[in-house]
Amino acid sequence: MTNQQTDEEISASNLSNTDVVSRAKEVVPGGAQTGLRAQAYDCGDVxxxxxEDATxxxxxxxxxxxxxxxxxxIVLGHGHPRVDSAVKEAIDRGVLYGTGTTELEVEVAERLTDLLPSVEMVNFANSxxxxxxxxxxxxxAHTGNEKILKFEGCYHGWHDYVDVSVYPPAAELGDVDGGPERRPYPESDGMLSAAVENTVVVPFNDPAAFREAMATHGDELAGVILEPVPHSVGCLRPTDEFVATLDAETSERDVPLIFDEVITAFRHSAGGMQSExxxxxxxTCVAKAMGNGYxxxxxxxxxxxxxxxxxxxxSGVVISGTYSGHPVGLAAARETLDIVDSEEVxxxxxxxxxxxRAGLRDLLEDHGVEGRVVGLRSIFSLQFGVTGEPRDYEDVVGLDEERFRDFAQxxxxxxxxxxxxxxxxxxLSLAHGEADLDEYLDDADEVLMGV
Ligand SMILES: Cc1ncc(COP(=O)(O)O)c(C=O)c1O
Structure with missing residues (x-):
């Protein structure tokens, strides 16, 4: 299989990727809906x-x-028939109510409280x-405080409260006054400076640094947020000591500990990483695999x-959203959660x-290529130019970006x-199988020979 566009293919569809991307660039900044989507163009227009399935x-x-x-x-594969028909059924019944509640909302809320050990109540959103x-x-609102503590290399979304120190460039890395805290790095222009100033950034997997930051800021913290397994930088595995320290320090000071399980919940475990x-x-925040793409x-x-x-x-906290609890997402979630749990996906x-992971590691060794394969369960990353198990963001920041782009190409x-x-x-999804694995490793063998 190749993605070189033959004349035959182009004439069959009458379109080329470049036609559509060029049109997109006229009306959409960067020609894609986010900068991250536009990055695909590093390997040519697409x-x-x-x-469908894995294709x-x-x-x-x-x-x-x-x-x-x-x-x-997409944890079950694209266009999973059970999920898609549940969605069709839901919209045949009624697309949006925007007030009151529905049995579907209650069922999905109940399911989440059953699956996620720490969750007693839920409020839905769309992202x-x-x-x-x-x-x-x-x-x-609970603490009356404003500061948020987050960890370098963790991503929690695009808004000002959290879009800090996710991928700080090497030149921007640094401590605050030689202490354990890292300099907060705003990931976007146009962010509110107060949001950045109210973010305390600490290295992941460093219990001593976390304890020290809590001793300094504990009384002014509103919350501590983390990806329990940070996959925004490939995969950092939390040590037991780090997790225990997070739990003990936040409980002692009644600072809410926020698990961002947007990637991990239902992909790594039906009960999220918190169950392990x-x-x-x-x-706890959940999204992504909860709805198989919806x-x-x-x-x-x-x-x-x-x-x-x-x-x-x-009074009280406003959580609002015209489309919160939308039947399309919830019907998808009800079905997806059921399949994830009952089929032990x-x-x-x-x-x-x-x-x-094992196949890629063998290939790196066979070809004498410096690099490592990191990941957990259905997630993996190949990182060139770095070795050893990464513990924090600094262990990832030196990787060889150009080499990976060549591999991707x-x-x-x-x-x-x-x-x-x-x-x-x-x-990976339920739609990936043996044949995909063999084909991937055969082709990676060929590409690594030339990388
Ligand atoms: C761990 C984590 N949290 C939050 C988000 C934000 O989710 P969304 O892109 O749905 O707004 C993401 C998105 O990639 C994520 O990976």
Whole structure:
């Protein structure tokens, strides 16, 4: 399989990827809906026409095996028949009510409280960013404080409260006054400086630095937010000591601990990472794999924290959104959660993930290429120019970006699609199988020979 557009393919569809991308660039900044989507163009223009199972089809008719899976939501494969028919049924019944409640909302809320050990109540949203925004507002209201502590290399969405120190460039890395805190780095122009100033940034997996930051800022913190397994930089595995320290320090000071499980929940485990780590978060954000590609998210957690958003007109926390609790997302979530849980999808995918990782590690060794393969269960990343198990962002920042882009290009030319962003990751779904694995490793062998 190749993604070179033959004249035949172009004439069959009458379109080329470049036609569509050029038109997009006239009317959409960068020709894609986010900068991250535009990064795909580093391997040539690409405009999609269809997606089914593990296959993407471009407007020119090329077929690509999808390891991007839309940054992770697609856990069952594109167009899963049970999920799609549940959505169709839901919209046949009624598209949007915007007030009151529905049995569907209640069922999905009940399901989340059953699955996620720390969650007693939930409020729905449509994206992970909305969920982290709501979580922080709940935490600020509870504590009366404004500062948020986050970890370098963790991504929690695009809003000002959290878009700090996700991918600080090497030249911007640094401590605050020689202490354990890292200099907060705003990821976007146009951010409110107060939001950046109210962010305390600490290295991941460093219990001593965290304890010291808590001793300094504990009384002025509204919350501590983290990806329990930061996949925004490939994969950092939290140490037991780090997790225990997070839990103990935040409980002692009644600072809400916010688990951002937008990537991990339902992909790595039906109960989220919180069901496996020795921590009891106060608030949890979920999205992505919850709806197998349909827009749906939630913030959940302790009853007393969520009840602040009870809708009192005079006071309390406002959590609002015309489309919150939309039947399309919730119907998808009800079905997806059911399949993930009853078919033990995370466990099935973990086995396949292990085989991709092992195969890639062998190839790096065979070809004498410096690099490492990181990941967990259905997620993996190939990082060039770095070795050893990464513990924090500084262990990732030196990776060889150009080499990864060359690898991504070589693989795309052979029919495998993933973002050429070297900090991102491959994802697997229930639609990926043995044949995909063999084809991927054979082609990676060829590409690594030339990289
Ligand atoms: C861990 C994490 N949190 C939050 C978000 C934001 O989610 P969304 O893109 O749905 O707003 C993302 C998105 O990639 C994420 O990976």
């Amino acid at each position: 405009a999609f026409d269809a997606a 993407l089809t471009t407007v020119a008719g090329e077929e690509l095996t999808d390891y991007h899976l839309a940054f992770g939501p 992970g960013s909305e969920a982290t925004y709501h979580a922080i507002r709940l935490a600020r 780590l020795d921590a009891d978060p106060d608030l 827009p749906v998210a939630a913030v959940g957690g302790r009853r007393d924290l969520l009840e602040q958003a009870g809708g009192d007109h005079e 995370p466990e099935q995918l973990a086995d396949l993930g292990d085989r991709y 070589g693989m795309r030319d052979r029919g495998h699609f993933f973002t050429p962003n070297p900090y991102k990751r491959h994802h």
